[in-house]
Amino acid sequence: MAKLSAVFSVKRQEPELVPPAKPTPRESKYLSDIDDQDRLRFQFPFIMFYPDHPSLQGKDPAIVIKDALxxxxxxYYPFAGYPFAGRLREGPNRKLVVDCTGEGVLFIEADADIRLDQLGDTIRPPFPCCEDLLFDVPGSSNALGCPLLLIQVTRLKCGGFIFAVRLNHVMADSLGLVQFLNSVAEIAKRADKPSVLPVWKREIFTSRDPPQVTCQHDTYNKLTHTTGTKVNNMDSDNNLVQKCFFFSQKDIRSIRSHLPPHLSTSSTFEVLTACIWRSRTVALDHNPDEIVSVSCPVTARGKQGMQVPHGFYGNAFAYIAAVSSAKLLCENPLGYALELVKRTKTRMSEEYMKSLADLMVIKGRPKWDTTARSLLVADTTKVGFEKVDFGWGEAVYGGPIGSIDFTVYYANARCRNKIGRKPPC
Structure with a gap:
């Protein structure tokens, strides 16, 4: 994949605004106190690769998708606010407001002089050619006053195409974005309207009056370290390198062999997260007394006691941290790290989300700790990007274009070898 990035070219048409097909309400909508936290104020890119479909020869995927969009x-008219003049604006106390003006979503049509099969047996991040497959329109990538969505459809010589989208994270989480993309896909396949109608209701994650923090939120705390010791700082990504590692079923069985019987039913995500956290901490050679953490996103959707309505597409998750001293994490068996990771899921509750919303208000929407002591690991295998079907079938790959800052993504990748296709890892 890296070698091919230098030998194929992409020709883009001028970006255009795709407005709603009918008049939409002109109003202002407040985001929730989960939505507008500081670390979600960025543009988040995803990409999907689609093969040709024999029954759709002559169909232009860009035209089909643009019409459905x-x-x-x-x-989903809040996505279509005016993109360059205050689509998102800050109110008092940095509260974000969406101005719904119906101007449209940025859309780019492009053509690449390559076939999908020329990209090799394995299509997975990081993608060296991503700047061609998702063009950064000048002036469009800031958090405020910029497009909430940017979409590029790149046609391939074989009849397949690449769909790339960049989302302002304050508007939706990955599940909310996939809900929107599925709506576009359903309409592309001639549905009159989405099967799941969108629900705004951001007030369910708005702080209480008065706000009160009742839970521990380690992801937003500066972790303690021993004074006088050198601290690895990863606030800058200048020294970071993106790599993709494939864990086969054999690899995962090997890791599980180091676990005690009572942890044998742990999910693959939990096992890999614990292994990566422990191995990374050993490699960074922290002072033994330093406190280190790993945070995982835990959704509030479907959790007992949580009132997240069907169709809600805002941010409905929390990064919940597992913490340990570097000494205990490195010297104990893998099961120690795994038990800490597993406990993060059990902490999700209605009270936890209310406490988090209150923390955002009381602390002025604090950032996550981004030193080397902290790590985020996100699971995209069940989000459903690869299942979005615009009529050409499922994607060969669907998920993040690459990692951001200090985040590790656990993603599905359909990988082939000489004897055929391997199952997703």
Missing amino acids: SKALVH
């Missing part, structure tokens, strides 16, 4: 925006 326009119709879907009638229902």
